[in-house]
Amino acid sequence: MAALAAVVGIAVIVTVLWEGFETMILPRRVTRRSRFTTYFYRPLWRFWKAVGSALARRKLQEYWLSFFGPLSILLMLSIWAGGLIVGFGLLHWAAGSAVGQYGANVGLFTDLYLSGNAFFTLGLGDVVPANSLGRVLMVLESGLGFGFLALLISYLPSLNQSFARREVSISLLDARAGSPPCASEMLRRHNHELGMEALRELLQEWERWSAEIMESHQSYPVLAYFRSQHDNQSWLGALTAILDTCAVIVAGVPGTCRRQAELTFAISRHAVVDLCLVFRRQPIRGVDRLPPETLAELRSILADAGITVREGEVVDRTLTELRAMYEPHVAALAAHFNIALPPWVVTERRPDDWQVGE
Secondary structure (H helix, E strand, C coil), X not given: XXXXXXXXXXXXXXXXXXXXXXXXXXXXXXXCCCCHHHHHHHHHHHHHHXXXXXXXXXXXXXXXXXXXXXXXXXXXXXXXXXXXXXXXXXXXXXXXXXXXXXXXXXXXXXXXXXXXXXXXXXXXXXXXECCXXXXXXXXXXXXXXXXXXXXXXXXXXXXXXXXXXXXXXXXXXXXXXXXXXXXHHHHHCCXXXXXXXXXXXXXXXXXXXXXXXXXXXXXXXXXXXXXXXXXXXXXXXXXXXXXXXXXXXXHHCCCCCHHHHHHHHHHHHHHHHHHHHHCCCCCCCCCCCCCHHHHHHHHHHHHHCCCCCCCCHHHHHHHHXXXXXXXXXXXXXXXXXCCCCCCCCXXXXXXXXXXXXX
């Protein structure tokens, strides 16, 4: 039993250290399927989302779901800390519970207490190791626990910075594309004299934004669970609106924006495909977000704004092909994160968030 406890303890310690390294430090997507972090997030998110779906009001659902990202990080850090304490406690027990103690019953519980005392560097002195091996384990755990937690906590500000950078661009999209953003509003609001040049610059900024989303959310998938400040805004909704706009421009809007729209479309589509791989979501096909009547309404809105969208079978086929490249993937991500995708055309006129302040 002592040998088995030692093997289990070492396995737990190595697993926790490796999981922490892969999750918080390693700047790349981890494709290994057998990961504790994966088994932690999947059932917990299903439960959290199910509870949120049971709430009647959409605002309450968003409020509930917004807690998941930050709380999951705290819970994961607590589980990792507990795993290291248990692992070293098993090693102390396997070494024969060589503990010099005062009025305590020597056993596994005492070893776990000694391990927790060492991990958090409490220095209480009521339970101390009584031989060299116990002292070595205690010193090793004290240094490892302090360094492990300090290193992981030091990465939390970078997560917050990535979230803040993401949200700044989403907030700036409010006045440019509506709340929630959509392709028809984005194009219509750029119908002024220098509108196409402004739109080209906007798409260039979102080309970089999409690349940052792809890199940051692959390295730290937990960022995808962080909700935006406003209920009608989201990183996925904004990314979908950008893809919709690029698809319309590439398919049928002549002008200087076309090349930039192609570049932004390419990296944005790359982002949603890679994120589907990260969260292991299969594309959802057969969902038509732009039926013929909505496409006709889109053309009418843009024509009234002085923006010409070419018509014809070739244009419609090109637009359909472009949509097929990303819509199944954004539909899969939307279903997973319980995020509403933006419409192509605004069905109900309402003030932007900056106008109402909520």
